[in-house]
Amino acid sequence: MTVHVFGAISSPTSCIFALNRTADDHRSQFPDVADSVRRNFYVDNYLDSFDSEDEVIQRSRQMKSLLQLGGFNLTKWTSSSRTVIAVLREFVLASPALDLDLDKLPVERTLGVMWDSKRDMLTFKIRKPPNNVTLTKRAFLSIISSVYDPLGLVAPVIFTMKSLLQDIWTNEERIGWDDVVPEILSQRFHCWYDHTQQHLHVFTDASSKGHGAVAYFRTVFEDQSVNVSFVMSKTHVTPVQGLTIPRLELQVVVEGLNITLTICRELEIDLRQGYRPKGCDELIYFHRGPSFLNLDPAEYTWEEITEPEERDVNVIRVLAVKTEDENHVIDRCVVRFSSLLRLQQVLAWSKRFANNTRAKLRDEKPMVGELTELVFAEELYALRKNLELQLRSKLRTFRPFLDEVGLMRIGGRILQAPIDYAAMHPILLPASQLLTKRIIWDHHVRHMNVKTERLLTDLRARFWILFGRKVVKSFINNCWPCKRTSAKPSPPLMASLPVHRLTPHLTACTYTGIDYFGPLTVRVGGRGRRHEKRWVSLFTCLTTRAVHLEVANGLSMEKFLLCFSRFVSLRRKPKVVYSDNGTNFVAAEQELRQALEELTSKHDELPTVMACQQIEWHFSAPHGPHFGGVWERIVQSCKQAMKTSIGNCLVTDQVLRTVIAEVAALLNARPLTHLSVDPEDPDPLTPNHFLYGGARPYLPLQLADVEDMNDNRNSNSGGEVTKLSATYIQV
Known part of the structure; x- marks a missing residue:
């Protein structure tokens, strides 16, 4: 056998047998190393410790020589000593690009446990589900199973979670694998995981020269020891035109809030309350943070912020006037009358009475003109001033223009076409207005409840409705006479086929x-x-x-x-x-x-x-x-x-x-x-x-x-x- 099968059930046994056989065959040359092979190898990982660096170097070279006699080439060497790593560069290191002068020693996974080679310490990493993911029994079991502790180094911590898993399993509510864990059990998990109290503190201050904000993390461990670490800061110079101190204070508060939201978003933590100290001057004090953070929160000194006096603030009063009338007469009339003919008559007589004009009895111009005024105010203003429409305008692609009576019509390149002027340049109508629906209903009824294509064709002889096909189709789908005439009976559920239809052979x-x-x-x-x-x-x-x-x-x-x-x-x-x-x-x-x-x-x-x-x-x-x-x-x-x-x-x-x-x-x-398209199929x-x-x-x-x-x-x-x-x- 010259090839070792990877992934088979017998693979670990075959690997260990080959290593032990190599050690036994060459025990006479390397007696101590042969014992280390049998004692300190776990499948393909070799882990050992020595009292001196010279002993480590000697044993490493002997181990590599012994295993090379059996066809094994040891690679990915690492050590907690930089001197040993420098000597072992003649072998293949775990981190070949490691700079011994500048880089930190790596953290390697050994037998499923994280080994910090710099501190020569075994560490464990417990994965916590994201804040937006609910805790289920399946997720909880996955968290516990992710901790590999063969020696029981963190047994007290894991035992607490095993006990909690047992309570979840025996809960009277019979929690399923994907069911949310009850609130009481979930709190026990978070209390276990968040064994340290970490708070984010953001400080702000402003002066006539400038203003800034700085953020710190204050961490309280189980032994009540406190650690303060710097996170980030932002500073700004006061504008040249000058601002009042209260306004600068407000700006720096906004800056502090932005810093807080950024840190909370990036680190996925909850927002905590901050405390406002008197100030910080020296750079070392700035990096370490105020000394009162090492105290108990009950010993903090609070400072009340008073309201600024009226004379210190430049008060600017703004009077805003809304020119658009929400209760326009056209809107009220459209809501009141469901028939377009009746609406035209009422508006025509009202216009004639008010303005003493000769408006025709069935003319849409008074209604449509004021309707476009309400919806397309910006476009009408630009067209009246001979300005170009904005890029975000929905009407830009239609090249609209105003006719002699002020109605907005569709432009185009068919000026020489021998067709009616209204069909060549139809009037633009918005899609969401009630008057548009009244016009659609009038054409729909007058043409004996025609379908979408015919109704849209008749409408475009005079009007161009934005998203017309969608609006007309929605209108016809809600038309009860059309629903009754086009309704189809629901097909009955057929019975099972008789046995004589299904008997094979x-x-x-x-x-x-x-x-x-x-x-x-x-x-x-x-x-x-x-x-x-x-x-x-x-x-x-x-x-x-x-x-x-x-x-x-x-x-x-x-x-x-x-x-x-x-x-x-x-x-x-x-x-x-x-x-x-x-x-x-x-x-x-x-x-x-x-x-x-x-x-x-x-x-x-x-x-x-x-x-x-x-x-x-x-x-x-x-x-x-x-x-x-x-x-x-x-x-x-x-x-x-x-x-x-x-x-x-x-x-x-x-x-x-x-x-x-x-x-x-x-x-x-x-x-x-x-019938398949593949010629190779039967x-x-x-x-x-x-x-x-x-x-x-x-x-x-x-x-x-x-x-x-x-x-x-x-x-x-x-x-x-x-x-x-x-x-x-x-x-």
Whole structure:
């Protein structure tokens, strides 16, 4: 064996065996090192400690020499001594790019435990879920399992969490793996995790020269020792124009708040309250923070901030006036009247009474003009001042302009088109205004509840509604008359399929469905031609979907039995038959049963044989054609094929039988499974596979040339058959 399998169950055992065998084979050369191999190796990790640096260097070289004799090359060396690491550079270090003069010694993972090689100390890292993630039993178990402590160095800490996990597991609420842990148990976890109290303190101050803010972390450990660490600071020089001290104080408070929010966001901590000291001067005092942070919070000195006097503040009073009227007369009228015609009449008479004008009775200009004033105020101002519209304006792409009466219309490049001016430059309307909906409703009703495309076309002859298609479609979807006329009944839930539709591994036509369709008119006779009716008897296999068609001269029981006999002779005798509750089917079933009883009563040896050949007949419920969907779908395909082939032509009986035979061949060649686009996939399954054992694709015969049949006086039948042969039919 020259290759070691990685990841197999036997891999650790094989690795340890190979190491021990190497140590035993060369024990005579390296006796002490061989014992270290057997004692201090854990799979592929070697961990050992020595009293002096010279001993470490000597043992490292001996260990590498011994294992090289067995084909093992030790790499990723590290040590807590920089001198040892400098000597071991001749081997492959764990951190090859380590700068011994500038870089810190790395923290390596040893046997699943973090080893700080600089302090020569084992450390453990406990992962805490993010603040926005709820604590579940699954997350809690993951946190406990992430701590690997084979020697029990942090057993007291882990024991507390194991006890909490037991309480979660035995909780009376039966907490699931992804259920949120109750608040009481969650608090116990946070109290255990946050064993240290860490607070963020932000200090601000301002003067006539400048202002600034500085942030510190104050940490209180379990032994009540306090540590203060600097986080960040910001300073600003007072502006040249000068500001009052209260205003500078407010600005520096805002700066302190921004620092606080930045630190809390980046470190994902909660916001704590701050304390305002008297000041800080020296740089060392600035880095270490105020000395009172080492005291208990109860010993802090508080300083109250008084309100500034009126004379120290420059008071600027601003009077703001809102020019837009929320209760505009147009809006009130649109809300009051639901009919656009009535709204036009009221506004026209109101305008005429107020301004003594000649406004037409049904003119939209007064309404639309004031509507655009309310919605497109900025665009109208720019157009009246001959200014360019802003880049953020929704109307910029429409190149709008104002006509002679002040209405906003769509621009364009079709000025020379011989169409109406209103259709060439329609009026712009906002999408969300109630007046727009009134205009849409008026056109919708006047055009007899037309659909989206027609209604939008009629509207754009005069108006251009922003997002018009979306607005019109939403309006039609909420129109109750349209909902009533276009409503479709909910399809009923179909029952389970009968067992005879699902029984596999049987010969085709073992379970058969029967139906009739027609009548079809044919011409018969020579000189004294007459017309007669024919029907088609359809037999379909309920499992393989194979089709057999027979032409019946009538709907009587005798005619059906003849068709049934031909079907049995060509295919096979079915065991179970399903059909509609037609009178001919009921009579045929009774006739077959009566004939069978008479036959078995006359011959003594037949009852046993015929008992195995009886046909079980099932009738659909009266007036329930949906029970026969399996053959109704085939009837539709047959009618479609016959309509494509002979259409409304009056054919002879012989031609009809030929067409029926070719339609049956066409249906039996249809695919039952998905037709793949991959040429390497197998051919789709067809009913012919069950009937003949192969695909047997439908290939119609060319009986004669069409030109020759046109010259033949008696070629009508052949021409009609050729038409079917030359036609592609989709079923």
